[in-house]
Amino acid sequence: MEQDREKCGHCSAPLSGRADKRYCSDQCRAAAGNLRKHLDPAQQLMGRLNRVLGHNRQVLCQLSPQGKAILRREVLLMAGFDFRYFTHLHHTPTGNLYHFCYDYGYLLLPEERILIVNGHHWLDKAA
Template identity: 50%
Template sequence: MRGISHKYNETVTAPKGKTFQNRIRVTTRVYPGSNTDTVLSQSRTCAQCGTGIMGRSDKRYCSDQCRYLANNAAKQQSQGERRVQQVNAALKRNRSILRQLSPQGKTTLPRQYLELAGFDFRYLTQIYRTQKENTYHLCYD
């Protein structure tokens, strides 16, 4: 007959002489005709750095830093995410050019000035046409 016993609490001395309860699950399996085998449930490893993980059973990373690094790496590999970042960078660049050429914010500028400054007319957030057939290109306004 096989039996399993669990030991959950173990007292560990922490820095500065304080003690705390370290919850390590130790599982002991006993099989007929074999020696007692002790298995630590800390066999899970961090998906980012490979160190052992303590805590919840569904925990995938050992720390917040590893979780951030893994999620950022996944975002960088995603083609859709890279495209969104490229478009956002172009919009920010256009907004910066508008801010430099028009410090008051409501100035009308000729298209040639914007083209010389490097404004990319493919990336806009809004195009506004007046009744007098004037066209305004806007970024984040």
């Protein structure tokens, strides 16, 4: 699997500093080493995806402290958000498609903007 060089190989946090750095901290380096030793490849993949999804949710949460916010797409990218991964989709009756990471969702708006929403009422409606 191709290693994403700008993100921690364990928790996907954005990396700063030396270009050859693969982990954000010694803790993550050690944790990644332990995982490699004890898990089979499928478990490793699931763990990695779960961490990416958790990080995505954390980014959405931090960028919309009021539960709703409109931001430029690049703000999410700079925080290490990975648009490839989400937990589920929600179509609204008006034809909008929200991507969710657990209880936080986003809608792509024109001009590279993102609307972030939060709340279980969105999930209830999705049924």
